[in-house]
Amino acid sequence: TRGRWVAQRAAAGAPADKVVRRDDPDRFSFLVIGDTGEGDDPQYAVVPGLLKEGGDTRFAVLASDVIYPVGSADDYGTKFFRPYRDYPAPIYAIPGNHDWYEDLGGFMRVFCDDAPPLPPEPAPRPLTRAWLRSRLWHRARPDDGRQLDEARKLRSAPGQQAVQPGPYWAIDAGPVRIVGIDTGLLGTLDAEQGAWLREVSRGPRPKILVTGSPLYVDGEHHPCAIEGGGTVDAIVRDPAHRYVAAIGGDIHNYQRYPVDVDGRTIQYVVAGGGGAFMHATHTIPRVSVAGVTEDDFRCYPLRGDSLAFYSGLYGRRLRLRRFFTLTETEATAVIAERLGIRPARAPGTGARVTRRTRLVAGLLGTGRRPDRRKRFRLPVRKIYTQLFSPGSATYSPPFFKCFLRLDVTPDAVRLRCHAATGNRAQELDPPVEDEVVIPLG
Incomplete structure (x- = not known):
């Protein structure tokens, strides 16, 4: 055609x-x-x-x-x-x-x-x-x-x-x-x-x-x-x-x-x-491709903001806000730990990584170090909008x-x-x- x-x-x-x-x-x-x-x-x-x-x-x-x-x-x-x-x-x-x-x-x-x-x-x-x-x-x-x-x-x-x-x-x-x-x-x-x-x-x-x-x-x-x-x-x-x-x-x-x-x-x-x-950007693994490393790579939203955003979506959708919802500080800290990278922002109060934040990060498909194997994750890209209405809370600021x-x-x-x-x-x-x-x- x-x-x-x-x-x-x-x-x-x-x-x-x-x-x-x-x-x-x-x-x-x-x-x-x-x-x-x-x-x-x-x-x-x-x-x-x-x-x-x-x-x-x-x-x-x-x-x-x-x-x-x-x-x-x-x-x-x-x-x-x-x-x-x-x-x-x-x-x-x-x-x-x-x-x-x-x-x-x-x-x-x-x-x-x-x-x-x-x-x-x-x-x-x-x-x-x-x-x-x-x-x-x-x-x-x-x-x-x-x-x-x-x-x-x-x-x-x-x-x-x-x-x-x-x-x-x-x-x-x-x-x-x-x-x-x-x-x-x-x-x-x-x-x-x-x-x-x-x-x-x-x-x-x-x-x-x-x-x-x-x-x-x-x-x-x-x-x-x-x-x-x-x-x-x-x-x-x-x-x-x-x-x-x-x-x-x-x-x-x-x-x-x-x-x-x-x-x-x-x-x-x-x-x-x-x-x-x-x-989502939080699903991007630690970057090492064609000579480009994490120090060279840039993304928006930052991975921590992306993870916090999707944790809030799933918390509301599944009515499990207390379990799923992560602050930007919590999300940034757990991503830095999982990828073995420096935090994208200076850690603030509440930056401690816990079993809950690790579990939520894993369920939402947070990227991994190259030596880590893949595990089950909830959809955070195109499949998400097929499961849930595109007119849902996905479109609440930011x-x-x-x-x-x-x-x-x-x-x-x-x-x-x-x-x-x-x-x-x-x-x-x-x-x-x-x-x-x-x-x-």
């Missing part, structure tokens, strides 16, 4: 190289926001800080899962146009797996020049794999999108408009090229997109990859296979391509891995905290959401992760949870 969309856009006049050439100066800023589109309080809580810190940026990029749960066109009103109606600049996007659940139709209409629906494909033979997929696949309603024209009015100013050439693209902006890839449902690239990525990655211009599937996440390396051979990360690591960072959505928190590649550092970032329910601001100069890119908690103080002054300067030389 991706190939059919790309062919349709090419026939409609989209540039063959799929490059958007902007007129940004050598010094400019842009935003990256990942996994935004649930349309509820956590997504909207990100907006005040985003407007305060990003009101002067030239554009924004949405990295994965623009619309939950299935990418329906009629959901764009409350989950895209309304929350970002006051952001004055264009917004580009790459789709995530949720945007593909209705064959990307809504996404293409919004971001790709109101692309018309694809003609139906011939019906597959009964009892084949293709036939089975067609039985299980979510189909858009015949009238889906009837509210889209009205929703567009919320972002109708000339300065807000943008047209991208398809679900994957490159943007030449100032001294850098931003390359956005579509990893679809399976977190991989088809051969056609892989060939395009190799071609668009050539040349001396410094590059930043934006992907729906992060290449380093939760202490693991996921290089992202390309159909026919090779990986996305091999392209990123090639010194001739001059990638300085790879930013991925899909996982709903912030993580950063500064990986040394033959004497130069590539910043691998997870940035999926733009609105959807929070994925939300632990975030967005990225990247300030570009001819010499460097400064990347800052700003937090959004749902509390007024942070809305007025979004704190910086992580900051790194990335040389372009």
Whole structure:
């Protein structure tokens, strides 16, 4: 289906190289926001800080899962146009797996020049794999999108408009090229997109990859296979391509891995905290991957805050608050013990590790030292929202959401992760949870 969309856009006049050439100066800023589109309080809580810190940026990029749960066109009103109606600049996007659940139709209409629906494909033979997929696949309603024209009015100013050439693209902006890839449902690239990525990655211009599937996440390396051979990360690591960072959505928190590649550092970032329910960070084991150690690794929320958050959720859900609920101090202390690392914060009163805190930490899947074996744990990621309503206490502040601001100069890119908690103080002054300067030389 991706190939059919790309062919349709090419026939409609989209540039063959799929490059958007902007007129940004050598010094400019842009935003990256990942996994935004649930349309509820956590997504909207990100907006005040985003407007305060990003009101002067030239554009924004949405990295994965623009619309939950299935990418329906009629959901764009409350989950895209309304929350970002006051952001004055264009917004580009790459789709995530949720945007593909209705064959990307809504996404293409919004971001790709109101692309018309694809003609139906011939019906597959009964009892084949293709036939089975067609039985299980979510189909858009015949009238889906009837509210889209009205929703567009919320972002109708000339300065807000943008047209991208398809679900994957490159943007030449100032001294850098931003390359956005579509990893679809399976977190991989088809051969056609892989060939395009190799071609668009050539040349001396410094590059930043934006992907729906992060290449380093939760202490693991996921290089992202390309159909026919090779990986996305091999392209990123090639010194001739001059990638300085790879930013991925899909996982709903912030993580950063500064990986040394033959004497130069590539910043691998997870940035999926733009609105959807929070994925735990306390389940991340002690980091030791590609030469990156705990001293180099950064995450938001901090593991202790993540464990305290989920202990409160389970305490309320199971009506066992006295057993499950941990303070941030207790959670930070038990994580430091289990991982054999320094506490992320200076220990305060009540930092003693007890049998109860150890048991709760284990039940909630707190990361381990590499020499410890896995044990039973309660779900704290996607399975949690399948067991419990997504509209439950999961969405009571603090939300632990975030967005990225990247300030570009001819010499460097400064990347800052700003937090959004749902509390007024942070809305007025979004704190910086992580900051790194990335040389372009």
